[in-house]
Amino acid sequence: TDVKIGVLNDRSGIYADIAGEGSVIAAQMAVEDFKATDKGINVSIVSADHQNKPDVGSNIARQWYDTENVDVIADVPTSSVALAVNEITKEKNKIFLASGPASSDLTGKACSPNTVHWTYDTWALANGTGSAMVAQGGDSWFFVTADYAFGHALERDTSAVVEASGGKVLGAVRHPFPGQDFSSFLLQAQGSGAKVVGLANAGGDTINAVKQASEFGITQGGQALAALLMFINDVHALGLEVAQGLVLTGAFYWDKDDQTREFSARFQERNAGQKPSMIEAGVYASVLHYLKAVEAVGDKDAAKVMAKMKEMPTEDPLFGKGTIRADGRKLHDMYLFRVKKPDQSKAPWDYFETVATIPADKAFRPLAEGGCSLVK
Amino acid sequence: MFELLGIPPQVLFGQLLLGLINGSFYAVLSLGLAVIFGLLNIINFTHGAQYMLGAFGAWMLLNYLGVGYWWAVFIVPPIVGVTGIVLERVLIRRLYHLDHLYGLLLTFGLALIIVGFFRQFFGVSGLPYRPPPLLNGGYNLGFMYLPNSRAWVIVASLIVCLATWFIIEKTRLGAYLRAATENPTMVGAFGINVPLLVTLTYGFGVALAGFAGVLAAPIYAVNPNMGADLIIVVFAVVVIGGMGSILGSILTGFGLGLIEGLTRVFYPEGSAVVIFVIMALVLLVKPAGLFGRSV
Amino acid sequence: MLRFPRIRALSKPISGPDMPEVELASRPAAGPSTRPLLRVDGLQGWYGQSHVLHGVSFEVGEGEVVTLLGRNGAGKTTTLKAIMGILSRRSGSVTYDGRETIKLPSRLIAQMGIAYCPEERAIFSSLSVEENLMLPPQVRPGGLTVEQIFELFPNLKERLSSQGTKLSGGEQQMLAIGRILRTGAKLLLLDEPTEGLAPVIVQQIGRTIARLKEEGFTIVLVEQNFHFAALVADRHYVVEQGRVIDTIPNHELDANIDKLHAYLGV
Amino acid sequence: MTTDTNPIAMAAITSVGAAGMPRHHLAIFAALFVFLTAAPFLLYPIFVMKVLCFALFACAFNLLLGFGGLLSFGHAAYFGMASYVSAHAAKVWGLTPELAIIAGTLVAAVLGLAIGSLAIRRHGIYFAMVTLAFAQMIYFFSLQAAFTGGEDGIQAVPRGHLFGLIDLRSSEVLYFFVLAIFFAGILLIYRIIHSPFGQVLKAIRENEPRAISLGYRVNRYKLAVFVLSATLAGVAGATKAIVFQLASLTDVYWTMSGEVVLMTLLGGMGTVFGPIVGAAVIVTMQNYLARFGDWVTIGQGIIFVVAVLSFREGIVGVLAKWIRKPL
Amino acid sequence: MSSGAILEATGLTKEFKGFVAISGVNLTVERGSIHALIGPNGAGKTTLFNLLTKFLQPTRGAIRYQGRDITRMQPADIARLGLVRSFQISAVFPHMTALENVRIALQRRRGDSFDFWRSEKVLSKFNSEAAALLADVGLTEFSDTRASDLSYGRKRALEIATTLALNPEMLLLDEPMAGMAQEDIERISALIRRISKNRTILMVEHNLSVVASLSNRITVLARGKVLAEGDYAAVSKDPRVIEAYIGAGHA
Ligand SMILES: Nc1ncnc2c1ncn2[C@@H]1O[C@H](COP(=O)(O)OP(=O)(O)OP(=O)(O)O)[C@@H](O)[C@H]1O
Ligand SMILES: Nc1ncnc2c1ncn2[C@@H]1O[C@H](COP(=O)(O)OP(=O)(O)OP(=O)(O)O)[C@@H](O)[C@H]1O
Ligand SMILES: [Mg+2]
């Protein structure tokens, strides 16, 4: 069987470093590690830049499905683009392996029988950081929130978790998106006296906010800084000096065990010295699982392959054992990381210490709560 | 303890101070734009990219050559200025006899190219720039904790703005510049090398952008996209101040920083639009901006 | 028939009652009596596509005052601009002090010692009177001092700090002339220095030009005001359609008055 | 921009043929029609529809810049807002596609009227800046208003049934609907340019004080062309929402305003057909070079620079100069 | 010649930031006359014109046209009342043909042309009239030439034709002869005389022979004030006029 995988992501914008060329490399590595050709599956990979614009992304997706016989689209960071690709994939009856996007709507009100949401989602981030932080004693929160739907959703979900876990939310300030200067918002957060300052934003906003938080001595002043969506590459960009003490939730860390280290070393060699982000890891694992399903079915028919993917437990070196739920949610453990102090870090990319592990069954939104139409 | 509109005064002072610091960036950047527009009649859309170059310049000096921040403050702006001079000599020079529109489009294109290359080679998550020891830490002013890095921004930009204003308004060189703005042909006929003056002015305006970039490096992430959105705001500042007006751009830069700072306290959601609202209002009432000479 | 005011008919003998009493230089023959300082030969000039100068030729000796006369649009201003190097396209030959300048940019021409006072005065509005006055750099020693300029134009002294263009028209004209005297330029190109000025100011300018001549300046004067030209000049060149079509020494002016009327379409 | 400094002014169309259109224009329209009718069978229809939407947008923009002499730096506001409204109307209100497009267009027209009546009082760069300021306000509104879906935009917009009858889910059927809109749009623009109104517009662009002294109330004309341009930009945006089944922030962001300037400039401003060519080139570049990441941006930058330095008349403008006929 | 004032300005003053360009000017233009405005450069003639046609707003004073107060009206509305001006620097629509230039003015008769849906063919009905006007100013052979390609004098002629196309009751001409060759001057003088039959004309002109031969009445302006007024014979002998304008030593 010939299989064509399209890796659609951001190759020029703010997510290019966490899910750009690296995701393509991850997909290639999955194909190689799977030894697809030996198994009679001919895999080709194409890639494109959606520039974080939903119309560009949906145009490419359509064109891939309609004219280039692409069978499966992988990655797609940026929720707006992912939601568009999600719709098109459903319409065209293909498969979407969503590793990049954050929106939990993909397995909620926008859920689709053709989509697997692999790595993480906003609910899992909010839940991980919110509940684990409260459990660690961070029971009063102040949010610095990007003023648009994504930020609002993160703030809302995390607030709910914090309150459910017995903490309380002291307040929130909405900053314009994108922002560059966060000093006055951070000052307001500082003034609130909250134990945890939650950054409900992403990308450059988070990076700048963290940088300036260190400048204003937020963490030194005894407040904890929790980034609700952050990647290891962001920490790399910030440097430990600035990022130390920051708390964040993730699905993958390269230094977790021997298998992840082995993969990451190979990946790093091919990706200009960068360790894999959780998204790239998710691309690897999801492609691998897809290929296994194709092999098992012996055909690439979307419905059959999807059924197989959901039926078969997942197993890969990066996420270990897991399952895919009826709504398309891939379940695995999530982790609460804290960024190390510079003197604790022994090597480049030695950035995280694991504070808590959130078991797979607790890490993601319960099936019934998502409002997915596939769930009866 | 009295309160203003439900905000304790120390918080308000703190926010005003932060606004002023932000305004420092606006002032230095819009000053560069105003100088360039004043003499060359070019709306320099590359300014954001040149600001970014300043930050990257500081980063490269530190990471490739081990040259620290304090040296960078003096070395980088001239280097960025020289890149501007090259652009002016090779490309921009050909557009002086044309409508503003073309200068704007050319520099817009240049900005795309420069930013594109930096994104290609440095990625977009940004690079860390470690501030020098002197800028770490800060003062407790009572009403707020003022990081040294911010205090330095305000001092440095005030010095640069005042120096620029002084040079342009009070010196002989400044008189040449102002005269050449009005009538370059006549100034040339007095024996003054106007093309050189123009080139140096562009270089100087660009160097100001580079300087702002160096100031920004320890504060904001060093990122190829750092100038892209800022530039639109800075344009608004220049237009509000009155295109080409030196004093106008400085005062408006600081002033709008303050107003933006206040908005962040009272209506944070609106802080990104407030400058545009002000721009629309100002232009409808004062067509040439607050300090602009009416045409 | 009267044509007015730019070209004044010459219906009376030259010396009008309202004209200043100036020591006029000895009247030379056609062509410079002294060492030629400026030589213009076959000068051509264009504005964009339109060809305006078609071969202007004339000569000015050191210390002489000559005028260019001609109708509106004859190319007088353009000739001065071409000499000064601020006409974008020009060809032919202009030598100053024996050096060819046709290919030089205007700033180098200025630095050789030529200064131009334009028709429209070009006072800078963003500069104060003082800044305007001090603006042109000195190109060589020997220019007038500021004190000497104030002596010539006392009005300026009182208004040093006001904005350049706030001056009255006459004062602006004084400023425009004054500022090039400081530079040490030996050859002055004055384009209609009397235009739009009240007669009393015209008289003052006339006295000034005579003084400058005494001080050894060489002057090319474009003038519509014929009366005035006759009082100060050694020689008149008649420009028509971008050429010099005739030369009239000042002392032969009376004899040639009808011819001149014809040239000027009076 | 003011007219006398505008180096690319349209040449007068002197010989008007029997059909009210010079013969070579008639021929170009016919060729365009034939080509576009065949296009969905030769090219990827969605791609062609994208080109058509942007071409109409660029033509609408060019009506204002090239023929009205007004450089708006905020045309994304009308394009994007119309696309939101049309998407919302189709998805939430369940309107048929033509009604959804009309709804979007109307909103763009009203917006154009509101912003235009303030902006036209300013000239040149200040006009551009006022339009930009308002467009930024619209952008922030779109980012925050509930109905736009913020970052996610309005997704999964149904294409619906045209007039409640014809199913538009097939891309080919949709294509001809879009083609009809496109042609209606550019023919209307062509007619506007060559109407008595267009003549006055041209006169204003060429010499505003003179037009005033002849008794024309120029601000009303400027406002009228501003509103027309905004409305047509709205048609393009509203249609795009139906085609792509989504409306997003991209369409209201200032870079979109910049892109439409690029398309118009590249194709040839003040020409009838230039913006169509410009839009086709840019959209093709974005589409087919998408995999090259940043090199697309760099390439666009280079096009800007080269176009400004060496062919300011734009592609069609240069052609027109060669054949010595206005295009 | 019907008489009575058609245009009356009283106490007209214009200040530019501390500079008084026009100060307390009273001007009455008789219906049907050709009235000339002369004065040295910078006397305020163009400024006065701009005030009368509302391109500038007077600081003080009132303007009445046909008995109506027009002091606060907009320039386009003034033109609509039949008071039309030409410009000192030539004002044509450069990229339109001569015919189209004139037609733009004729088109005004249709009222406001907001009919963007109509073909410009509806304008062809004005072609013959436009051609006739071009013939009047001697531009017949240039009717398809773009205005920018016309020589300076012909541009002026075109401007006059365009102005006449509005069939104004009163014409304000700012230096109509400036830059014209002698033969053009004579032709335009004849034209002005001809069209003045049932119109009122106010013109600024530096060419004294034209002023002498055409005008019924002359107002001399100097330093923003009326220096003298009367017919040519009277004005040209006024010593103040000779001093401020004509100059001593001239007849
Ligand atoms: N900037 C210009 N562009 C094109 N043509 C010009 C320009 N300036 C002058 N001309 C033309 O060049 C010719 C000569 O002009 P010039 O100014 O030299 O005349 P002049 O003799 O100084 O006349 P005047 O007495 O009016 O000052 C005229 O026909 C004029 O129309
Ligand atoms: N916008 C303005 N701002 C300031 N001063 C002005 C303005 N317009 C004109 N003036 C001044 O008003 C005076 C009268 O100018 P105006 O143009 O009316 O003169 P004019 O009589 O038409 O002269 P000319 O014969 O040269 O055309 C001049 O001194 C001029 O400098
Ligand atoms: Mg002249």
Ligand SMILES: [Mg+2]
């Ligand atoms: Mg005048």
